[in-house]
Amino acid sequence: MTWIIANWKMQGSVSALRAFAEGLVPLVSTLSRVQVVVCVPFPYLLLARDMFQGTGVFWGAQDVSPLSNGPHTGDVSAAMLQDVGATHVIVGHSERRRDHGERGAWVHDKALAAKAHGIVPILCVGEAEGQTQRVITRQVHEALGEDGALAGSLMAYEPLWAIGTGKTADGATIATMHRHIAHIAPHHPVLYGGSVTADNVGTIVNLPHVSGVLVGGASVRMETFAPLLLAAHKARESA
Ligand code: PEP
Numbered sequence: 001m002t003w004i005i006a007n008w009k010m011q012g013s014v015s016a017l018r019a020f021a022e023g024l025v026p027l028v029s030t031l032s033r034v035q036v037v038v039c040v041p042f043p044y045l046l047l048a049r050d051m052f053q054g055t056g057v058f059w060g061a062q063d064v065s066p067l068s069n070g071p072h073t074g075d076v077s078a079a080m081l082q083d084v085g086a087t088h089v090i091v092g093h094s095e096r097r098r099d100h101g102e103r104g105a106w107v108h109d110k111a112l113a114a115k116a117h118g119i120v121p122i123l124c125v126g127e128a129e130g131q132t133q134r135v136i137t138r139q140v141h142e143a144l145g146e147d148g149a150l151a152g153s154l155m156a157y158e159p160l161w162a163i164g165t166g167k168t169a170d171g172a173t174i175a176t177m178h179r180h181i182a183h184i185a186p187h188h189p190v191l192y193g194g195s196v197t198a199d200n201v202g203t204i205v206n207l208p209h210v211s212g213v214l215v216g217g218a219s220v221r222m223e224t225f226a227p228l229l230l231a232a233h234k235a236r237e238s239a
Helices: 014-028 042-052 078-083 094-100 104-116 133-144 171-184 201-205 222-237
Strands: 002-007 034-039 058-061 088-091 120-125 154-157 190-193 212-215
Touching (some): 002 088, 002 190, 002 222, 014 042, 034 222, 042 058, 078 104, 120 133, 171 190
Parallel strands (some): 002 212, 034 058, 088 120, 120 154, 154 190
């Protein structure tokens, strides 16, 4: 099964999610090779539950607090995500690292909190332009910790220079980085993220050590997401 994670970032509305779900649900029921997870902003999680429960589409969030319920104004706990049926949560996305200074043990603790509530963390790592594989090694070790408690959670390799830029990493770069991550984190399916579209997804999902994709820009409207899903499904079918 190939994972396709939609990351809506800070985009969408009630009406947009309704229209999206009305297109997505019938389509997904015809696509046996892909598992779709739609990660929406917090206010739309309950609507996502209403639209996706029992349909085969999973829904999730884009962040979670490492702390338990309590006096933490503005934060959302893993227990709350569990309460609205979220199955997945993106953790340590580079936009949160950039905007909120998230890193290291904080990212690890968020993933642990999610896992403790039965929610699969999607741990994001990625290097900036000019940085090397050493950055990825450090981020993977920091995110996963030493105790194996996060075994089975998803990882996403997202080079910063490829996110939202239209500059998708080439196949050789993706294959090299994914082989490296698979070597240091063997118990984690690794997804690729960075300007994935309907035009390039077929090649990417068939690269070695690639278990799926994390999609930002092309995931918010069915006009772009439907062809991407169809292309991924077709590529996996013919692999
Ligand atoms: C992302 O949101 O993580 C992402 C990869 O975005 P985009 O697909 O727009 O590059």
